[in-house]
Amino acid sequence: MAAAQRTSLPRPPKTFTDREERTISIREYDGQLEPLQEMYAHFDDDSRTQGLPPRSENRTVEWLSDLLEEGLNVVARHEGDVVGHAVLIPYDSTSELAIFVRPAYQSAGIGTHLIGCLLGHGQANGLTRVWLTVARTNRIAMNLYRSAGFEITERDRGEYEMERAL
Template sequence: MFALNVTWLSGERIDMSANTGTTGAACTAWDNSECQGTPYCPPRCPRFEGKDDTLFLTRPYESDDRDALVSMYADLDQYSRSMGLPPATVPKIEDWLERLHSNGWSLIALDGDRVIGHVAVVPADSSEPEFLIFVHQAYQNHGIGTELIKQLIAYADDRDHSGLTLEVSKGNKRAITVYENVGFDVTKRKLSELEMELDLEHSLVRRLRRPPADRV
């Protein structure tokens, strides 16, 4: 169970008692069936289980994650790329990520110390920013992308964005289904792409931000 003096961001316990003056027992397991959340929880519980019961973490991107994120993108296969992204070479990947992080904000999914998924939102000061998401091919079909999108929605609402937008290839049926399942609607049809949008007043957002034990 989460305690008032503990937050989980990278698989380690971070003591917040020096800042809060509170004490309590630390969370020692992944089972959050009795967890009710605390004021120190992030917008959505960072711990989740993949479809094969593997344990993963999500958290905001930090500058120290740069090399691990570049490595994920450098190892991404051609079938996991979309609309010319990510760029093909490491220097271009580094430049692309620098632009993303200087203009927006990001979340990453982790398997231990390995970055396995990334969602980036730009620009940070837009009321309805656009986002992109990629999951390493070795971790696809494990629920990573769906969880990252749920995290994205919870964090975007916490940051007071009013909506989220995206562009997706018409041929990417799997991604379109995931987006539709979490509430995105098609707003424009292009020759080879769809524009989709989620209004953050959607009732789904409230469900995603319930205490960890109740979140879907």
């Protein structure tokens, strides 16, 4: 079964049409900070969860610099603009997953493709387990993670921890 799982994970690059009929491409990130900064500038308080992305530009730059240096990053682009970002951050013997889709592009299927490509990219780089935390109230994200094969492993405070093998 694990071998079938390995072959089923897509890897970047990938191009698809989202539910709004937009052509979206997913690629490994080239490391340039500015396009990501521009995407995160579109997040208002209602679009943030668990304190992320940071509110101030300085904290966002610091946070993104760490993600780009430490993690495996993939981005979704539409007409050249970054509209989604997902990262696997090394943590002990696993990696933590974080994903963000620009608010105007949410609920169009981009997150599903972005997570799939990120997991495939992680698998290609030798990762075997991935985990994440999600607010209990974030039902849309929880459904996305479940559809990507994540299972709840811990319930704590207002969050769930979820995990899956690659």
